């Protein structure tokens with residue numbers, strides 16, 4: 209099907225990663241950094257040039273576009289979505305991508321910082337790419353494969369479909385979002401404008417992987433009010449909030465229910481922030497589990513620990529605040545199993561083994577799924593993300609383009 213096609217995914221990827229789109233968790237603006245829009249504008253222009261319809265970018269940096277249906281069947285409208293920003297963890301300024309043609313399996317010393325060495329020992333998945341091309345950064349920055357590989361794959365799919373009208377498909381929507389890495393990727397999303405029935409994010413790792421299950425997530429804030437007195441005559445009066453908060457943290461389970469000691473499907477309580485003075489102190493926690501009802505179990509445990517500690521300090525007061533963060537997308541996806549099944553079928557048709565693993569985290573897809581737009585996550589090939597070692601294999605990106613072209617055809621075939 210794509211035998212004679214000259215993929216454009218690599219040339220597009222190399223262009224996009226050189227545009228600094230790092231997002232900023234401290235910012236209050238949308239997008240969090242204005243520079244993200246530089247990429248939005250390029251994508252908008254390229255989509256118009258390719259012949260996509262309804263191409264639109266808004267003041268927040270979102271890019272919307274449509275590839276019109278060319279079938280008489282009633283096919284649900286599918287959206288493909290990737291984020292344009294890169295993680296705040298590592299510089300994204302002056303990214304210099306390097307294509308290592310015919311990779312030979314030897315350690316790769318990155319030229320701008322020779323202490324940055326990418327080896328098969330550290331990344332066994334490199335073995336899959338011996339004899340093929342891989343792309344790395346130059347040692348001073350991340351690469352930005354997360355998620356510009358997804359962006360480039362979707363753009364190449366658009367290019368393929370718009371130059372191959374013989375491939376039959378329903379209406380396809382393209383969506384690029386800012387600020388995913390700072391948890392605001394769907395904050396200003398206009399679902400009315402998008403008008404999609406289902407969506408897939410292209411924001412996953414190894415070839416063949418598919419993610420339809422994420423953590424369910426709450427946040428907890430505990431605020432302790434102590435009683436302040438001059439320490440010189442504090443005897444019998446002073447109640448120190450810092451000591452209470454510290455004791456609560458210290459009483460948390462040490463050998464279970466923490467990120468340091470759990471894996472696979474186990475949930476946890478994770479303290480992430482302490483602020484305080486003797487008079488008043490607070491701590492923030494992440495609560496995570498694959499079963500939403502287990503969040504309550506973990507929260508009750510935390511509350512019990514905190515209550516027992518506070519009781520030892522007469523006069524102290526506690527506030528315990530729970531905020532919902534996101535929910536396991538499986539809870540909604542399981543009622544519409546064909547969305548995942550069609551993607552599995554597309555993987556198999558192009559010869560891939562499907563690897564489904566729950567994500568110990570959340571995705572924009574978890575938020576979208578609960579906004580009513582069901583949204584599993586598909587592979588792009590990205591590896592060692594958010595780091596100077598970040599790399600990706602060209603073959604994986606090309607296979608992802610082929611997978612998307614196949615997936616739109618599966619949806620058309622299964623519709624009436």
Ligand SMILES: [Zn+2]
Pocket residue numbers: 291354355388411
């Ligand atoms: Zn990502």
